[in-house]
Amino acid sequence: xxxxxxxxxxxxxxLSLSLPxxxxxxxxxxxxxxxxxxxxxxxxxxxxxxxxxxxFRVGSRNERTGLTGVSHFIEHMMFNGTAAFGPGEFDRRMxxxxxxxxxxxxxxxxxxxxxxxxxxxxxxxxxxxxxxxxLAFVPxxxxxxxxxxxxxxxxxxxxDNDAILNENVRATAIMAHPYHWDVIGWMSDILxxxxxxxxxxxxxYYAPNNAVLIVAGDIDPAKTLDLIKKYxxxxxxxxxxxxxxxxxxxxxxxxxxxxxxxxQAPSFQVVWHAPKANDPDFIPLSILAKPLLDGESSRLYRRxxxxxxxxxxxxxxxxxxxxxxxxxxxxxxxxxxDLDKIDRVIEEELAKIKxxxxxxxxxxxxxxxxxxxxxxxxxxxxxxxxxxxxxxxLYGDFGKLFTVMxxxxxxxxxxxxxxxxxxxxxxxxxxxxxxxxxGAK
Amino acid sequence: MKKLAPISLAxxxxxxxxxxxxxxxGPALPAPQKISLxxxxxxxxxxxxxxxxxxxxxxxxxxxxxxxxxxxxxxxxLAAALLTKxxxxxxxDAIAEALDFMGANLSFSAADExxxxxxxxxxxxxxxxxxxxxxxLTAPAFKDDEFAKERARRIDGLKAAKxxxxxxxxxxxxxxxFGGHPMGHLASGTEASLAKMTVQxxxxxxxxxxxxxxxxxxxxxxxxxxxxxxxxxxxxGRWRNPAGPAPADAIPPLPVPQGHKLLLVDKPDxxxxxxxxxxxxxxxxxxxxxxxxxxxxxxxxxxxxxxxxELRIKRGLTYxxxxxxxxxxxxxxxxxxxxxxxxxxxxxLDITMELLGKAVRDGFSAEEVESARNYVQGQFPQQLxxxxxxxxxxxxxxxxxxxxxxxxxxxxxxRKVTPAEAKAAAAALLPRxxxxxxxxxxxxxxxxxxxxxxxxxxxxxxxxxx
Numbered sequence: 001x002x003x004x005x006x007x008x009x010x011x012x013x014x015l016s017l018s019l020p021x022x023x024x025x026x027x028x029x030x031x032x033x034x035x036x037x038x039x040x041x042x043x044x045x046x047x048x049x050x051x052x053x054x055x056f057r058v059g060s061r062n063e064r065t066g067l068t069g070v071s072h073f074i075e076h077m078m079f080n081g082t083a084a085f086g087p088g089e090f091d092r093r094m095x096x097x098x099x100x101x102x103x104x105x106x107x108x109x110x111x112x113x114x115x116x117x118x119x120x121x122x123x124x125x126x127x128x129x130x131x132x133x134x135l136a137f138v139p140x141x142x143x144x145x146x147x148x149x150x151x152x153x154x155x156x157x158x159x160d161n162d163a164i165l166n167e168n169v170r171a172t173a174i175m176a177h178p179y180h181w182d183v184i185g186w187m188s189d190i191l192x193x194x195x196x197x198x199x200x201x202x203x204x205y206y207a208p209n210n211a212v213l214i215v216a217g218d219i220d221p222a223k224t225l226d227l228i229k230k231y232x233x234x235x236x237x238x239x240x241x242x243x244x245x246x247x248x249x250x251x252x253x254x255x256x257x258x259x260x261x262x263x264q265a266p267s268f269q270v271v272w273h274a275p276k277a278n279d280p281d282f283i284p285l286s287i288l289a290k291p292l293l294d295g296e297s298s299r300l301y302r303r304x305x306x307x308x309x310x311x312x313x314x315x316x317x318x319x320x321x322x323x324x325x326x327x328x329x330x331x332x333x334x335x336x337x338d339l340d341k342i343d344r345v346i347e348e349e350l351a352k353i354k355x356x357x358x359x360x361x362x363x364x365x366x367x368x369x370x371x372x373x374x375x376x377x378x379x380x381x382x383x384x385x386x387x388x389x390x391x392x393x394l395y396g397d398f399g400k401l402f403t404v405m406x407x408x409x410x411x412x413x414x415x416x417x418x419x420x421x422x423x424x425x426x427x428x429x430x431x432x433x434x435x436x437x438x439g440a441k
Numbered sequence: 442m443k444k445l446a447p448i449s450l451a452x453x454x455x456x457x458x459x460x461x462x463x464x465x466x467g468p469a470l471p472a473p474q475k476i477s478l479x480x481x482x483x484x485x486x487x488x489x490x491x492x493x494x495x496x497x498x499x500x501x502x503x504x505x506x507x508x509x510x511x512x513x514x515x516x517x518x519l520a521a522a523l524l525t526k527x528x529x530x531x532x533x534d535a536i537a538e539a540l541d542f543m544g545a546n547l548s549f550s551a552a553d554e555x556x557x558x559x560x561x562x563x564x565x566x567x568x569x570x571x572x573x574x575x576x577x578l579t580a581p582a583f584k585d586d587e588f589a590k591e592r593a594r595r596i597d598g599l600k601a602a603k604x605x606x607x608x609x610x611x612x613x614x615x616x617x618x619f620g621g622h623p624m625g626h627l628a629s630g631t632e633a634s635l636a637k638m639t640v641q642x643x644x645x646x647x648x649x650x651x652x653x654x655x656x657x658x659x660x661x662x663x664x665x666x667x668x669x670x671x672x673x674x675x676x677x678g679r680w681r682n683p684a685g686p687a688p689a690d691a692i693p694p695l696p697v698p699q700g701h702k703l704l705l706v707d708k709p710d711x712x713x714x715x716x717x718x719x720x721x722x723x724x725x726x727x728x729x730x731x732x733x734x735x736x737x738x739x740x741x742x743x744x745x746x747x748x749x750x751e752l753r754i755k756r757g758l759t760y761x762x763x764x765x766x767x768x769x770x771x772x773x774x775x776x777x778x779x780x781x782x783x784x785x786x787x788x789x790l791d792i793t794m795e796l797l798g799k800a801v802r803d804g805f806s807a808e809e810v811e812s813a814r815n816y817v818q819g820q821f822p823q824q825l826x827x828x829x830x831x832x833x834x835x836x837x838x839x840x841x842x843x844x845x846x847x848x849x850x851x852x853x854x855x856r857k858v859t860p861a862e863a864k865a866a867a868a869a870l871l872p873r874x875x876x877x878x879x880x881x882x883x884x885x886x887x888x889x890x891x892x893x894x895x896x897x898x899x900x901x902x903x904x905x906x907x
Contacts, residue, residue, distance in 0.1 A: 157607055334597045
């Protein structure tokens, strides 16, 4: 659930090509408070709703062994009380005023997402500012929330074969960098985090100078900024968090994951090391993913699902991350399918692309897909806010949202062949298979 | 993620049909232009030039899964899916290539009471999208090999679904609750029904039930009124009604569970147990809808609901617990669901039952009811924010004959819901005596914890079907 949502965000933001005239950089008012909090404001009266998103520069990338999953745990604890507002008060007050909220944690960031009627603006700013540094971590509430996270892990990973394989493949492909573990964290860490460790982590990363606040929708920007100053200015800046210095060493040869467990259907996945979002090779790789994996006309859907009938579904691509992550091909095999044959078909198709590149028709199709994804991501106020925040955190500049189209337009078709040959190699590859044992044949 | 995203269409429907705009100014849903095509098909059109996007939605009534003959379970959805697998001189690859080239979506799928058609594209590609949609709808090829492939994928998909207990429990519930009633038809069909199905069954279903005189459509986006009328006439306008009258398609009244029907499905590798509890709800458009929406918001419909508060917030038993109403023309159901680690399922069900009793016995405070009224109203505007959500709303309201001012009237009704009415809705609708309860989990661990609820029918997850 969490992971899929994050992948979707990445896909939408990775594939931005062209901007609607209705939404330009000039629509975004920018302010930075003395304590380092960056504020973006967008006035949009299309519907009588406000979207208030707070992004923190912290995710599972900032964790260490023993504290895996703690970024996500703090995301949950953010709803569990401060000195000013007791456990559950945030949600109760917000819902009373007609608001709702959610939050997500990714490898590189944590976002808190509130949607509410304009009349609730001051109440929401009050409570958001309060929980930026005021969390109480009441011990019995902390223990109860630990159970919620364990249930989330059981639902999202332990009782989902594709997710089990996903976690194992990631941890095999990436051995040194903190992307080694999934955002949810290892179960033994979930069951063992100590209150003092969690609080120290919160104090390190939850500070105005490590956050971006975006408010958009049915607002008056000047009045909104006044409210933000009133409630956020008293919050002190913290020392900058330590940089992440671990770099993943080059992979020296192909790796394999083989899991045998009770299942009706197998799972299959293959990954290669890919560049970070802010690398010139990232956009060509994200373009490559479209004709290879996206839609029923894609090369692998045609081969694996339609022609050879080895699979039920095909998907994957690159994920926008601060440090280098993975290019993923996920295949849902049909029960009884030959997984080695799936691997061979993928390699055959990749070999063609490495030799001949993609066709002009495929290139144009990819660009049309990019434009569709981009506009769809901007259909809602919430979508605009999420895009702005993601760009600000990943690239350090929300303005890139308004120029990324130029980056896509500048890509020459030959670059697709070049990046396929450079990254999707045998040495760089990890294959994962989950083979059913027991159960129905 | 802090919470589960709204899981089912049921939730979305409940939100859409049970919610209100926060502002009194102007209608919740702008009045569309009504276009009648020469074949009688009515299309509602709304221009929105903000982004260069267009959404198309259509329902074909009487062609859903619950309209299938008993022996043809799965035919509606299979017929729908096969429309894009060859039609009007294009084969499946050509259709996929044409759609993907535009970056457009076009899908045909079966709900219980209707076929839903969804199409979304850039404005510049909308004429081509409608050409393809009309081609699929009017002259599908229904080729044998495409039928065989789709059928095989569905059979395998049903097997794969059993690896995910959260998904599987909903299939088991649908079968346990509705039994042989047509609402028990799985859109996908079952392994048994698919094994017996022929391409002729699918062709017959299409020929009889996919017809413009039972369809309602909407277009919302960056379109021009005059041009869109000409386009729709040239495309959907050439869809012809079959010779005979539309088949009678009234779905019989929904079954009412007598006593407690309990089903335990053994999944030996499960580390959590998943439950769905269901009982009769109310039909689409029923007068009880506003108080029921307020009551459900408080009982299990939002994050701070009683159910989520007791199971998640206070006890940390689960990542999520919720309830919802689902409504159709012949009736509706109430559903509550959650999951927890195997050794806690007994405690979880005890608390759920207690909360049902408490709502009926004590009702809700004035402050709670005020909060729910505000919540339902405050969450409404986002439900109609996009082109596709507006197009869906036109089609849904027209299909259920509720009128485009439905949301405005509903707002007035929600604002007036009193604690007494919310309590009455709980008494009328929350399950007490008759219900269906399905649990999927590791039987060897959870069976002793479930014994106190009554006698359980048992199945193995590896048994064919649901």
